[in-house]
Amino acid sequence: MWPQDEHMPLSFLLLITTSIWSIAVVALSCTSTPNTGFPDDRFLVRLYNVGSVGDCCDRCSSYQECFKYNYISDSAASDYKSCYIWGTNANVTASSSSSVSGSVGRVPGATQCAGVQYDVDYTNGYLTILRMAFTSDVCCDACANYPGCNAWTWQSQYRICYLRGAASATTTPSVGNVIGTVSTHTQPAPLRTGKRGVGWYKSLACSDLQLLKGISWLYSWHVAPDATLVSCMSRLGIEYVPMQWGTRDINTLAQNVFTNTQHILGFNEPNFASQANMSPALAASMWPTVAAVASEHGLR
Secondary structure, eight states, X not given: OOOOOTTOOHHHHHHHHHHHTTSOOOOOOEEEEEEEEOSSXXXXXXXXXXXXXXXXXXXXXXXXXXXXXXXXXXXXXXXXXXXXXXXXTOOOOEEEEEEEEEEESOOTTTXXXXXXEEEEEEOSOOSEEEEOOOSHHHHHHHHHHSTTOOEEEEETTTTEEEEESSOOSXXXXXXXXXXXXXXXXXXXXXXXXXXXXXXXXXXXXXXXXXHSTTOOEEEOSSSSOOGGGHHHHHHHTOEEOOBOOSSTXXXXXXXXXOTTOOOOBOOSOTTOTTTTOOOHHHHHHHHHHXXXXXXXXXXX
C-alpha cells in the first residue's frame, strides 16, 4: 500500500505498520519454501527487523491484502531480517539463497474478481482513473463498486487503477500490469463512521470520493475545499474539515464553515520552518480567532 523504496525510514514504516496491523488478526495456515523468492519489486511494503519466517507469515496473515510473503535474512544483523508483504501479483518464484517464500490460506480476489491476467493490458478506453491503488485487489474492488465498470487494469509501477466499461477483445503486452473483470457488483454498503476519512492535498475528483467507500470526512490543509467538490461532498454526505494551516486565509476562515462541518483543525506543525513556521507568540495571538469561529459554529 505504500512506496516500495527499501531505504524508507524505519519510523515511517512503523507508522504504516501501526495502522495496518490494527486490523483484527485472523489465524491462517502458512506454507513456506526455503531458498526461493519473488523475482521483481512489486511488493506492497517491506518490514524491517522481523525475527523469523513465522513472524513474517503472521504479519501477512494479519494484513487483509497479503496473500504471499518473502522473508530474507542474509546477515546476523536484525536490519537484514526483512519481511516483504505481497498481494496476488507474486505469481512466479525464483531461486534465492537466504530467502523463504510462502503464502497464507487466503483466497485471492474476494468474490468478484475474474479473468485475471498478468503483464498485459486492454486496448480500449477507460471510465476513470484511481490513484494510490496499492494492490490489484483494491483495483478490482473499486471496479465492483463503480457504476458501469466491468473491467480493470492495475499498473503496479505507479499503483494506478484504470476502470473500464468492458474488457477489450484484444490485449497488448505491458510488463507490470494486471488486468481482470468483475463477476458481480453486489457489495455490502460500507460502514460510515467518524473514524474513516481522508487527507488529500492534490487534485481530487468526485469519482475519487465515490471510490473511497465509507469515508465521512475530508480535509486538504486549506480552509476551503476545491470548489468542484462542494456539491459532490454534499451529495455523498462527506464533511469538509477546514484547516487554519498558518497565517494564510485566516480572515476567510469563518465564511468557509459549511453546513455539515462539525470540526476544525488548527495550525499545521507550527514548530517546523517548512510548515506553518509560527513562533509561540504568533500562534497564541492568532488562536483566539480560530477559537471564536469554532465557538460561533459549534465546532470541535
